[in-house]
Amino acid sequence: MENRQSWTLWFIGLHGSGKTTISSRIADILRKKGMEIVLLDGDEVRKSISSDLGYSLEDRNIHMQRVADLCSRLNNEGKMVIAAVASPTEKSRDYAKKAIKNFFTVYVKCPLEICEKRDVKGHYKKARLGEKGFEHFLGIGIRFEEPKNPDIVLETSKYAVEECVGVLLGKMKERNILR
Amino acid sequence: MENRQSWTLWFIGLHGSGKTTISSRIADILRKKGMEIVLLDGDEVRKSISSDLGYSLEDRNIHMQRVADLCSRLNNEGKMVIAAVASPTEKSRDYAKKAIKNFFTVYVKCPLEICEKRDVKGHYKKARLGEKGFEHFLGIGIRFEEPKNPDIVLETSKYAVEECVGVLLGKMKERNILR
Numbered sequence: 599m600e601n602r603q604s605w606t607l608w609f610i611g612l613h614g615s616g617k618t619t620i621s622s623r624i625a626d627i628l629r630k631k632g633m634e635i636v637l638l639d640g641d642e643v644r645k646s647i648s649s650d651l652g653y654s655l656e657d658r659n660i661h662m663q664r665v666a667d668l669c670s671r672l673n674n675e676g677k678m679v680i681a682a683v684a685s686p687t688e689k690s691r692d693y694a695k696k697a698i699k700n701f702f703t704v705y706v707k708c709p710l711e712i713c714e715k716r717d718v719k720g721h722y723k724k725a726r727l728g729e730k731g732f733e734h735f736l737g738i739g740i741r742f743e744e745p746k747n748p749d750i751v752l753e754t755s756k757y758a759v760e761e762c763v764g765v766l767l768g769k770m771k772e773r774n775i776l777r
Numbered sequence: 778m779e780n781r782q783s784w785t786l787w788f789i790g791l792h793g794s795g796k797t798t799i800s801s802r803i804a805d806i807l808r809k810k811g812m813e814i815v816l817l818d819g820d821e822v823r824k825s826i827s828s829d830l831g832y833s834l835e836d837r838n839i840h841m842q843r844v845a846d847l848c849s850r851l852n853n854e855g856k857m858v859i860a861a862v863a864s865p866t867e868k869s870r871d872y873a874k875k876a877i878k879n880f881f882t883v884y885v886k887c888p889l890e891i892c893e894k895r896d897v898k899g900h901y902k903k904a905r906l907g908e909k910g911f912e913h914f915l916g917i918g919i920r921f922e923e924p925k926n927p928d929i930v931l932e933t934s935k936y937a938v939e940e941c942v943g944v945l946l947g948k949m950k951e952r953n954i955l956r
Contacts, residue, residue: 634829646825647847650813650856660854667850668826671843677829 605775606669606679606698610691610745611706612737613684613721614713616754616762620706621682623763628678628776636672638665638681653734655687662690666697673700686742702775704766705748708755710737749773784954785848785858785877789870789924790885791916792863792900793892795933795941799885800861802942807857807955815851817844817860832913834866841869845876852879865921881954883945884927887934889916928952 607624609617618639625637644651647664651657662685669679685691695701714722714737725735733739750769752762770776786803788796797818804816823830826843830836841864848858864870874880893901893916904914912918929948931941949955 636826636829638825643825646817646822647815647851650815664847664850668843668847671846672826675839 603699604673604676604678605700605702606673606681606694607702607704607770607775608669608685608691608694608698609680609682609704609706610685610748612708612710612713612742613735614716614718615706615708616752616759617682617684617706619759620704620752620754620762620766621680623759624766625680627763627767634677636677636679638668638679638683640683643683653740655734655740658684658686658734658740659690659693663693663697666690666694669694670697670699673698684736684742686736686740688743688746691745700775702770702773703745703748703750705745705751706762707751707753710742712755713737782878783852783855783857784879784881785852785860785873786881786883786949786954787848787864787870787873787877788859788861788883788885789864789927791887791889791892791921792914793895793897794885794887795931795938796861796863796885798938799883799931799933799941799945800859802938803945804859806942806946813856815856815858817847817858817862819862822862832919834913834919837863837865837913837919838869838872842872842876845869845873848873849876849878852877863915863921865915865919867922867925870924879954881949881952882924882927882929884924884930885941886930886932889921891934892916 609621611617625635628635643665644661648661651661665681665683669681672679717723721735725732725738736742750766754762788800790796804814807814822844823840827840830840844860844862848860851858896902900914904911904917915921929945933941
């Protein structure tokens with residue numbers, strides 16, 4: 599275990615923007631370099647640590663705070679965290695920024711229309727139809743606030759996954775997150 | 778959300794002792810009473826927040842510390858936590874006891890031979906055969922330390938699940954964890 603304070607890469611983006619794809623690809627690459635990575639993926643981490651919460655704005659903010667405190671703890675252990683959580687509000691990002699010492703935000707940018715067209719899990723359709731449990735779907739029932747000052751923007755509607763991953767790795771080297 | 782400091786029920790026991798069965802039954806009952814419960818189940822929570830860790834004693838202790846800090850955070854939010862994690866060592870339980878203000882330990886006691894005979898997931902067999910990934914299996918590759926002063930002991934080899942659940946609920950009322 600490394601002893602230095604590690605980093606949290608905080609992925610922001612709509613459902614279907616490519617957060618999970620890019621973050622898991624980055625995690626694989628860094629693990630192959632021998633780094634100890636904790637990948638906190640939205641749905642998985644929600645099921646396990648926030649089984650009491652729903653998808654209202656208030657509940658989402660509470661969930662984000664839990665995730666942020668967990669990231670801080672893991673960073674203190676010397677582990678790098680890759681958090682692929684939607685974090686729709688600037689408020690929740692501000693909390694995370696304060697809680698996490700080495701905080702790097704990755705905005706995975708993709709127009710709502712394209713995310714909705716991809717609709718890998720069929721959730722957008724359910725949200726449009728107003729199905730129960732999808733009333734607070736991000737981008738439909740709840741507004742997604744664009745992050746004001748992300749450390750990097752990856753436009754997945756314009757560039758391939760490999761390009762986005764490469765650009766992110768480059769930026770991480772530039773910022774000394776990777777050596 | 779309740780504002781008072783809430784409790785953590787910390788389940789201790791071997792694989793196959795009945796931790797998950799009893800803890801999820803308790804969670805269901807309390808939720809029906811309108812309580813907000815976070816159920817942290819061993820394998821699930823491990824996958825999501827400790828994907829970097831293995832099953833050595835050191836890694837288990839780190840994992841337990843993460844879970845304990847998370848419990849403390851959730852209790853501060855007013856949520857009750859039911860943590861069904863093996864926590865094989867007194868060291869990890871001592872850490873949790875310090876980190877969590879309202880800490881109630883439930884020892885789900887069952888002889889190793891019986892747990893091994895149940896072997897619901899077939900993991901004991903793999904551990905006995907020395908299969909890769911099962912070298913540090915609790916009770917086989919790693920010693921399980923009996924907890925010294927649990928708040929309650931539930932002997933699942935002697936009593937039915939319903940009885941254990943009833944006894945636990947009674948004790949919780951006695952201790953004012955339930956009103």
